[in-house]
Amino acid sequence: MTRFIEVNATECMTTTLLVFTDLDGTLLDHYSYDFSAASDALNSLKTLGIPCVLNTSKTYAELLELRGALRHKDPFIVENGAAVYLPVNSRFDSTPEWTQRGDYWVKAFGPDRQQLIATAKTMKSRFDFVGYHELTVEQLMEHTGLDAHTATLSMEREFTEPLIWNDSNNALAEFRGLMAEKGIKVQKGGRFVHLMGQNCDKAVAMKWLTERYQNNTSDVVKSIALGDGENDVEMISKANIPVVVRSPVHVPPEIPNRNDVWITDSYGPKGWSEAINQALTNEGFI
Known part of the structure; x- marks a missing residue:
């Protein structure tokens, strides 16, 4: 989760990487919903202790089963940024505005x-x-x-x-x-x-959760966001490392005000894996 960056001979700083990812068409294949092409990269994140936050249009009910298949233990964001779910036994202290649902604290942004x-x-x-x-x-x-x-x-x-x-x-x-x-x-x-x-957005939820991580560490928290659709644009545009995963059914969305966007060569989970591996290499984690 943390790596060291040399600043000068007497001083150093550390950084924490957070991964925020869309699911359908990104981590999951657009047609089959298979994620096997991304399995090795997912395992690398687990080994390095790098949180992988699912940030999706899917529901809480859908994610309970999918997280089991992914062996996912990190926080997750449902229904296009409408609510953030944090495991009760995680590092985060609850606040009065959160509600509890099963084993999770819930921070809701959306209406009924x-x-x-x-x-x-x-x-x-x-x-x-x-x-x-x-x-x-x-x-x-x-x-x-x-x-x-x-x-x-x-x-x-x-x-x-x-x-x-x-x-x-x-x-x-x-x-x-x-x-x-x-x-x-x-x-x-x-x-x-x-x-x-109006306040529901993958980017808003990503920012809120990133701040929770930042409040719990003296490290510099750095985010990478990966997605393939229009509803991922804001999330991608607000990340430190913006990644558009190529889709087999539509052209890559434009990310405004960013000239450093990565567009993967491969589609779906294969492209996702390539981007994660490249980011881990560039950031010095592998």
């Missing part, structure tokens, strides 16, 4: 999902979209390729409402403006358009 659904329904006559809550498990399976069990877990949302957007990009821009007037953010992901509170 039902509020988002109610607002979206007022727009149904003007725009062509289908809400997540309207889908059957079978329809969600067809749209995403998920199996029945995983699709069911995906529907257990708390803070956000994904939409299947069937309208034009111009219509989406208009819809985004109208929802912003109602205090709701609209973000486009790899498969869905996501509705969430």
